[in-house]
Amino acid sequence: MSEQAADQLPIIIAHDVHKWFGDFQALKGITMEVHKGEVVVIFGPSGSGKSTFIRTLNRLEEHHQGQIIVDGIELSHDVRNIEKIRMETGMVFQQFNLFPHLTVLSNVTLAPIWVRKWKKQDAEELAMQILERVGIPEQAHKYPGQLSGGQQQRVAIARALAMQPKIMLFDEPTSALDPEMIKEVLDVMIELAQSGMTMVVVTHEMGFARGVADRMYFFDDGLIVESGTPHDIFNNPQEDRTKLFLSQIIKQ
Amino acid sequence: MTTVTESPKIMRPPEPPGFKTWVRKNLFNSWFNGLLTIVLLVLIVWAVYSLVRWIFTAADWEPVLKFPILYLVGQYPRGQLWRVGLVLSIYSLLIGFSWRKWGGVMRVLVLTYAGFFVVLAFWPANIPILTTGIRAALLANLGIIAIGYLLSGFSKITPRLILISWLFSLFLSLILLRGTSFLGLLDIVPTNLWGGLFVTLFLAIGGITLSFPFGVMLALGRRSSLPIIRVICTIFIETIRGVPLISILFLFSLILPLFLPTGIRLDRLIRALFGMTIFSAAYTAENVRGGLAAVPYGQTEAAKALGHSNFQIIALIVLPQALRAVIPPIVGQFISLFKDTTLASGVAVLELLAVGRSVLNSEPAYIGLQMEVYGFIAVVFWILSYMMSHASRRLESVLGVGER
Numbered sequence: 001m002s003e004q005a006a007d008q009l010p011i012i013i014a015h016d017v018h019k020w021f022g023d024f025q026a027l028k029g030i031t032m033e034v035h036k037g038e039v040v041v042i043f044g045p046s047g048s049g050k051s052t053f054i055r056t057l058n059r060l061e062e063h064h065q066g067q068i069i070v071d072g073i074e075l076s077h078d079v080r081n082i083e084k085i086r087m088e089t090g091m092v093f094q095q096f097n098l099f100p101h102l103t104v105l106s107n108v109t110l111a112p113i114w115v116r117k118w119k120k121q122d123a124e125e126l127a128m129q130i131l132e133r134v135g136i137p138e139q140a141h142k143y144p145g146q147l148s149g150g151q152q153q154r155v156a157i158a159r160a161l162a163m164q165p166k167i168m169l170f171d172e173p174t175s176a177l178d179p180e181m182i183k184e185v186l187d188v189m190i191e192l193a194q195s196g197m198t199m200v201v202v203t204h205e206m207g208f209a210r211g212v213a214d215r216m217y218f219f220d221d222g223l224i225v226e227s228g229t230p231h232d233i234f235n236n237p238q239e240d241r242t243k244l245f246l247s248q249i250i251k252q
Numbered sequence: 253m254t255t256v257t258e259s260p261k262i263m264r265p266p267e268p269p270g271f272k273t274w275v276r277k278n279l280f281n282s283w284f285n286g287l288l289t290i291v292l293l294v295l296i297v298w299a300v301y302s303l304v305r306w307i308f309t310a311a312d313w314e315p316v317l318k319f320p321i322l323y324l325v326g327q328y329p330r331g332q333l334w335r336v337g338l339v340l341s342i343y344s345l346l347i348g349f350s351w352r353k354w355g356g357v358m359r360v361l362v363l364t365y366a367g368f369f370v371v372l373a374f375w376p377a378n379i380p381i382l383t384t385g386i387r388a389a390l391l392a393n394l395g396i397i398a399i400g401y402l403l404s405g406f407s408k409i410t411p412r413l414i415l416i417s418w419l420f421s422l423f424l425s426l427i428l429l430r431g432t433s434f435l436g437l438l439d440i441v442p443t444n445l446w447g448g449l450f451v452t453l454f455l456a457i458g459g460i461t462l463s464f465p466f467g468v469m470l471a472l473g474r475r476s477s478l479p480i481i482r483v484i485c486t487i488f489i490e491t492i493r494g495v496p497l498i499s500i501l502f503l504f505s506l507i508l509p510l511f512l513p514t515g516i517r518l519d520r521l522i523r524a525l526f527g528m529t530i531f532s533a534a535y536t537a538e539n540v541r542g543g544l545a546a547v548p549y550g551q552t553e554a555a556k557a558l559g560h561s562n563f564q565i566i567a568l569i570v571l572p573q574a575l576r577a578v579i580p581p582i583v584g585q586f587i588s589l590f591k592d593t594t595l596a597s598g599v600a601v602l603e604l605l606a607v608g609r610s611v612l613n614s615e616p617a618y619i620g621l622q623m624e625v626y627g628f629i630a631v632v633f634w635i636l637s638y639m640m641s642h643a644s645r646r647l648e649s650v651l652g653v654g655e656r
Contacts, residue, residue: 060553086559097554101572110568111558156554163558 011036011071011167011198012057018065019052026052027063028222036166039199041209041230044219045245050202053219054169057200058089071166087115090160094172096152098144104131104155105140108162116163123162130158134188150181154188161192168192170201204249210234218242315611315618316628317377322611324372326447326602330381332439336450337389339425344393346421348400349414357646360639362397369393422461443521447602449632451521455593455603459528460586466529467536468575472566474541485537492534498595501527505599524596532589539581543574576651583644587637604629 010033019027026049034040042050055061056068059075059082068075070085099107108127112118118126131137134154136147144152153173160168170189174182186208193199193212203209209216210230217227218239226233226242237243269277280286316323325336347365351358373390375382403409429450431440446454473485492500504527505520512518518526547570555565575582597606608625612618618625 058557060556083559083561086557089557091554091557093550093554095548095550097548097550099551099554099569099573101576111560114564114568115559115561159558169557 008035009072010034012200013069014053014057014066015068016066017053017056017063017068019049019056019061019063026222027056029066030222030224032217032224034167034198034200036198037196038214039193039197039201039212041213041216042200042202042219043204043206043209043216043245043249044225048219049222050219051171054171054200054202057167057169058086058091060091087163088165089167089169090157090163090165091169091171092153092156092160092173094175096144096149096156096176098152098156098159100144103141103143104136104147107144107155108159111159112162127158127162130161131155133161133191134158135184148181149177150184153177153181153185157185157188157192167198167200170199170203172202172204174203174205206234206246206250218245220245311624312621313624315615315621315625317375318379319607319611320372320375320377320379321381323448323604323607325450326607327445328447328450329441329445332441333381335428335438335441339428341393341396342421342425344396345400345403346414346418348397348402349404349409349417351397351401352404353409353411353414354650357643357650359646360642364635364639366394366397419461422457443519444602446521448607449604451596451601452590452593452603454521455525455528455596455601456586456590458525459532459589459593462525462529463532463536463589464582466533468540468571470533470537471540471544474537475544489534489537492531493538497527497531497592498598500531501595501599503527520599521601524599524601528589528593528596531592532585535585536582539578539585540574542581543576543578544570546577547573579644579648579651583640587640590637590640591633604632 012032012034014030014032017027017030018025028049030049030053032040042054044050052061056063056075057070063075071088073081073085075081075085099110102110105124105127108130109120109123112123112126113120116123128137128140131140134157136151136154136158139147139151139155144155147155157168157173173189174185177185182205186205189199189201189208190212201208201213213230215227216230216233218225218233218241220241226237226239233242234246237246279289321330321333325333328336344365347358347362351362369390372382373387375387404414428438429441429446430443431438433440470485470489473481474489476482476485501524504523508523509518551569551573552565555569560568593603594605596603597609602610608629612622612625
């Protein structure tokens with residue numbers, strides 16, 4: 001396979017993904033392809049399976065049926081594959097999940113040092129660059145508990161970026177934030193999208209979607225109800241459920 | 253002054269009430285509380301007065317004052333006491349080191365340790381072994397602590413180095429105190445000659461150092477995803493917790509030797525130590541398990557998403573948070589382990605309490621002097637227990653930085 005052909009292959013391929021929690025079926029056959037450099041936004045009502053789906057992409061949740069291929073590696077029970085994929089995909093959570101017992105700098109350098117086996121000095125240099133990029137280098141020696149929610153989430157983004165991932169997964173990154181802090185996190189995400197990072201974002205921030213998303217997927221009841229460019233979704237939604245949901249969240 | 257009151261924006265917090273107001277508000281705010289205050293005051297004064305009078309006039313301190321070395325080390329051969337002195341001096345140096353690095357946490361330990369030397373150096377009775385030279389040597393330990401404090405200013409003495417030195421010295425002091433047949437360098441002092449506070453501390457420190465890692469492993473095992481490990485750990489913990497310590501000590505002391513192959517004899521003191529260790533480990537495990545449960549699952553998920561291995565997740569992220577959360581119950585557990593060492597006297601280990609008992613039984617003149625001897629021992633236990641709980645409180649506040 002030529003290099004060009006490899007570039008054209010989607011970096012994330014999900015094919016007919018099913019997932020159950022006990023008897024409850026959370027995913028009922030999700031098929032999605034994401035190419036390198038694309039920004040994909042997933043939205044939908046709570047319980048629609050959008051978070052579950054994004055978490056199957058780095059196997060925080062195991063899928064029971066179907067196929068997921070990330071960066072050419074199929075996700076299976078093989079632990080080595082899982083670790084490889086997790087090194088290539090960064091994830092940002094709704095609740096930040098920073099390590100409260102470590103300083104901001106240690107939060108950001110921990111994985112590069114222990115997983116990538118970098119020298120501490122190199123890891124710290126890179127960490128400072130990334131903290132600069134997300135706009136909080138002066139907080140490097142504080143503990144997460146001393147930061148505001150918006151700052152914490154930016155540290156969480158820096159922590160994920162420090163592993164130099166090819167893909168970034170965002171699971172409702174602004175849902176736990178006070179309104180005045182949402183913008184500072186979105187600004188970082190927009191900058192990241194413009195720099196060419198491949199991103200899968202679960203969010204209800206429609207301004208963000210309109211601005212930087214290449215495609216949007218509307219999830220409901222474990223299925224993709226509708227997908228398309230932001231232009232199509234906002235101006236010409238085909239499904240009633242999409243129309244209803246959009247009217248509800250835009251009214252807010 | 254007037255400018256402050258003129259500007260409405262700068263408000264000062266209300267002045268704290270004066271002493272008179274405080275007394276009226278807290279002690280005499282109703283006729284009943286006033287009466288209660290007076291009655292309690294009378295009771296306290298009376299109790300303190302009687303205690304002081306008893307200590308200085310009525311009590312006969314001879315069974316305490318005459319045997320300081322016996323309370324300290326039991327029947328440890330008097331010709332070999334230099335080894336004990338050497339070990340104490342090594343610890344002095346390390347305590348000096350630690351003092352500078354962990355000031356707040358160590359302060360009470362330093363005070364207690366230094367106080368011990370002062371008390372023994374000025375022991376108010378004429379003891380043949382405590383010559384002027386020996387007393388001076390004891391006081392010299394204060395100098396060693398100070399030297400350690402000064403030396404630790406050098407950047408090469410890192411906290412990690414100090415911790416390693418502590419572990420190494422604990423091991424070294426065991427060899428020094430017991431002796432070694434290696435090249436016939438040091439005469440062996442059999443453990444049945446060990447006694448007193450030395451044995452109490454041996455059981456306590458040994459029990460704590462061994463039971464802590466063991467307990468952590470049990471706690472992790474009980475949460476393991478492998479059913480066999482989980483079941484074994486659960487059965488072990490629940491069995492031990494369901495049995496009184498004294499019966500475990502008996503089990504180890506009397507029954508265990510029957511099961512060991514002939515020719516293998518486990519020392520009596522070591523058997524007691526094993527009993528204390530597994531008992532304490534089971535309780536430590538339950539405390540640590542509580543701490544593990546308190547760490548949100550999001551922490552594990554975030555670590556997984558970064559590609560950390562399971563071992564790294566436990567060692568770098570979950571355990572540090574879990575252990576910090578359970579410092580108070582674990583120190584509580586260690587304090588009770590320390591006091592439980594007295595139960596080892598039940599299996600013929602001559603720890604501090606047993607020495608006290610044997611002193612009382614040694615002479616007819618000491619009949620009826622239990623108050624003095626047991627009171628003295630209680631004070632020793634209280635000082636050491638208080639030291640531990642104080643250090644733990646300081647440790648909590650030191651580690652509390654960045655707590656959410």
